[in-house]
Amino acid sequence: QVQLVESGGGSVQAGGSLRLSCAASGITYTSYCMGWFRQVPGKERERVAAINSDGGPSYANSVKGRFTISRDNAKNTAYLQMDSLQPEDTAMYYCAITRSAPAFYGGSWHFPEQREYNYWGQGTQVTVS
Numbered sequence: 666q667v668q669l670v671e672s673g674g675g676s677v678q679a680g681g682s683l684r685l686s687c688a689a690s691g692i693t694y695t696s697y698c699m700g701w702f703r704q705v706p707g708k709e710r711e712r713v714a715a716i717n718s719d720g721g722p723s724y725a726n727s728v729k730g731r732f733t734i735s736r737d738n739a740k741n742t743a744y745l746q747m748d749s750l751q752p753e754d755t756a757m758y759y760c761a762i763t764r765s766a767p768a769f770y771g772g773s774w775h776f777p778e779q780r781e782y783n784y785w786g787q788g789t790q791v792t793v794s
Contacts, residue, residue, distance in 0.1 A: 666691050667689065667690070667691040667692055667762070667783075667784045668689070668690050668691055668784075669687055669688070669689050669760050669761065669762065669784055669785060669786035670687070670688050670690075670786055670787070671685060671686065671687050671758065671759065671760050671786045671787065671788060671789040672685070672686050672687075672688075672789060673685040673686050673789060674758060674789030674790045674791045675790075675791070675792070676792040676793075676794065677750055677791075677792070677793055677794075678793070678794060679750060679751055679752060679793055679794065680749060680750065681750050681793070682746070682747060682748045682749075682750065683747045683750065683791060684744060684745070684746050684747070685701065685744065685745040685747065685758055685760075685789060685791075686742060686743070686744055687699065687701070687742060687743045687744070687745075687760030687786060688740070688741065688742045689741040689742065689743075689762060689784075690741065692741055692762070694764065695718065695738070696718045696764070696766070697718060697762050697763060697764050698715055698716065698717050698718070698762065698763050698764075698765060698766060698767065698776065698777055699715065699716050699734075699736055699743040699760060699761070699762050700712055700713075700714065700715035700716075700760065700761050700762070700763070700776070700777075700779075700782060701713045701714045701715070701734060701743070701745045701758060701759070701760055702758070702759045702760075702761060702779065703754075703756035703757065703758045703759070703791075704756055704757050704759070704788075705755070705756045705757075710759070710779065711725065712725060712776075712779055713725050713728055713732065713745070713758070714728065714732055714734040714745060715734070715767075715776045715777070716734045716735065716736050716743060717766065717767050717776075718738065718766075720735070720736065721767065721774065722734050722735075723767070723774065723776040727753075728747075728754075731747065731748050731749045731750075732745060732746065732747050732748070733745070733746040733748075734746075743760055745758070745760075747791070750791075750793045751793060752793050752794065753793075754791060754793050755791060755792050755793050755794075756790075756791060757788040757789070757790050757791075758788060758789050758790075758791050759785055759786055759787075759788045760785075760786045761779075761782035761783075761784060761785045761786070762782060762783065762784050763777045763781045763782040763783055764783070765777035765781040
């Protein structure tokens, strides 16, 4: 059974940094996309970043230039380095995986939609004050 465990959340002042980790276990395949999502109470969950098996990343406009997603395939672990954090980054952060792959069309890469992610972690809280 696939399980995802996030860690690294916490409280930080504006301008600070945090590094989230997502360790996946029970995966029997090598090609999958990993994503980071966040949700604030009362709002829809949004995708923050995603990364394909070959390391190709995708970012939400709101975090471009501040967040960096990476992964260690040998460890089935994804990371989200978050710099220059702002109060609006406060949310519960979740990682998820999907076997759907990004597709290239219209001149750009399109990563899987949120509904395509099959497995989710329990989340880790990030609070920026």
